[in-house]
Amino acid sequence: MYLSKRTILLFHTLSKSEGPLTSNYLSQVVGVTSRTVKKDLQVLGEIIASYGAKLCSKPGRGYQIYVDDERSYQELVRLMEQNDLVADQNIPRYSYERVNYIIKKLLIIDYYIKFEDFMEELYVGRSTITNDMKMVRENLQQYGLKLIHTPSRGTIITGKESAKRQCIAEYFFHNAVGERFYVKDNIMFNSNQNQKELAHLRHELLSVLMDYHIHLSDLSVENLMIHIAVMMRRLTFSNYVECSEEQMSYVADTPEWEAALKYCGILEDVLDMDIPRSEVVYLTMHLISKHINEQMDVSAKRQNDLREVIIKGLRAVKKQYRIDLCGDLELIDLLILHLEPMIRRIQMGMVMRNPLAYESTIRYLYASWITAGFCREIEASYHIHIDFNEFGYLVLYFNMAVERCRNAEVKKVALVCGRGRPEMITILSQMKEALAKYHVTFTMMDTYQIPQINVQDYYLIISTVPLELPKSAPLIVLHAFDESEIHTVKHFYQYLEFKDIPFSRYLKSSRVVSLRGEHIHAVLKSFSRILEKRMDDSAGKWNQINEMPLCISDNHIAVLLNGVDAAETSFLIGKLEKPIEKDHRIIQVIICVQCAACDMGWLSGILYVLSKWIRDEEQVNSFFKDSSISCIQKQFLDIIERE
Missing domain, CATH: 3.40.50.2300 (Response regulator)
Structure with missing residues (x-):
């Protein structure tokens, strides 16, 4: 997380002081008001608490750091010195960077923060912060959280504690740009003391899982440890989840409940506090959502209903994309096994982490395309939204089915x-x-x-x-x-396989356009207007553009999985005037492939070549220098020749 120069200066000032320092004095040191410096001290106190020390406030005397673990504290001193060297370079420059910073700070501090504080820290004006807050609000809505703002008090995040924890896990651990996935790599948890504690808790977790025959993948164990670390931190500050009678009844008498009870007993010893039953339910739901079951514990009717929905989805794929997977019994059986717990996870508000989702969807672009069509039927039948992590797993099943279908053709x-x-x-x-x-x-x-x-x-x-x-x-x-x-x-x-694909015809009617917008929704709105004009979209199909999956490559190119019928096959390539961020991935180009019904037979080959092009760093860099259609055509033909 970005630490402002003020926060670092406050730490150095307090660490060198032999006695308490008043907020008045500290505000003069860093050049801001007393009110602003108190908010900085709140952030500093959160970090110090993870390194064997605490920042104490004495009424009438001021603030002072008290060290309990000198070794852990010295690690923080070293980290702060390193941060001091790069603080100027780390000031958020783009809108998506400021949005990430604002969300992280609001998640750490559970009280109101004024716009003026963000303006001082980020060196921007009120209009810029106001625009950034629109994206902050939209990002938080994905987690069921609200951004509340009052002119007199400032801005604060409100919502369920479980949703806040999910958001913290996302922004501090899972997808943060340039940050590692594992809990041990986060600045809040990488002191020696914390590392020993986490290693002990991980060992105890594995032992409990073994005792109750609960099988988790290695990735799920790491993911669960992140949520446990966040849970411990929130409990320390008396932030508790709430659970309904329905949730309590759902988890009762399950092996996961018994395992969660035992593990929470271990956490109570570590934290030296009583853990409420609602937290046991919360941990149980995580275990249930991540438990690998080789056999489904569901009624025959529910299983048959699910099979019918799957067949309906595969028929929709056949109708639109001209690929018949309805007879692939292996695919259907795999989907039944995956979809039942997936639907249950989504309904419980849980997520099964998939760190390779974007890599898989870009690599297997054709499978991603037909998976998107299938998911539309599943979402409509069960009134759920399939998040991109789950979508990435489904793409792998469909890619195997596509390969079987292709190999079946002698x-x-x-x-x-x-x-x-x-x-x-x-x-x-x-x-x-x-x-x-x-x-x-x-x-x-x-x-x-x-x-x-x-x-x-x-x-x-x-x-x-x-x-x-x-x-x-x-x-x-x-x-x-x-x-x-x-x-x-x-x-x-x-x-x-590719020589007969008429790329020159497709590219002749293609265009490269410029897109404006500070955030993804504004950019997609701009993109939809262009698409509506090109396709004479009187039915308003592009109004749903924000709900269409976006596959984003490491080379900052996104592909829109649109599923909208087109009169002719072409590419619409949008170059962004400024890079934006979605799911903590950078986007500089958005590509919309429009495939006519008569060309559906070529769709697999079209997307295969496009995927190769997107993943070729040299070709992409060349495109950023020369974004003409003729350049793209030459690059596509080069890929076909190489293949």
């Missing part, structure tokens, strides 16, 4: 040899090995048989002698048939 390859049958058998063996990963059947023939066959029946024709065939025929002639030619055959086979 492709015929002809082997024509003018050198005799023995050599043809040798070539056949080598070709079977070279194309083993593809579902291919080989037909051996002599040159005299060529006029008798329909060339279009064959996906590829491999010959050891020149043949007189139409120019459009997929022919490759071998000469020495060494390793380099085997490599050539493999690449040519892959190339055939």
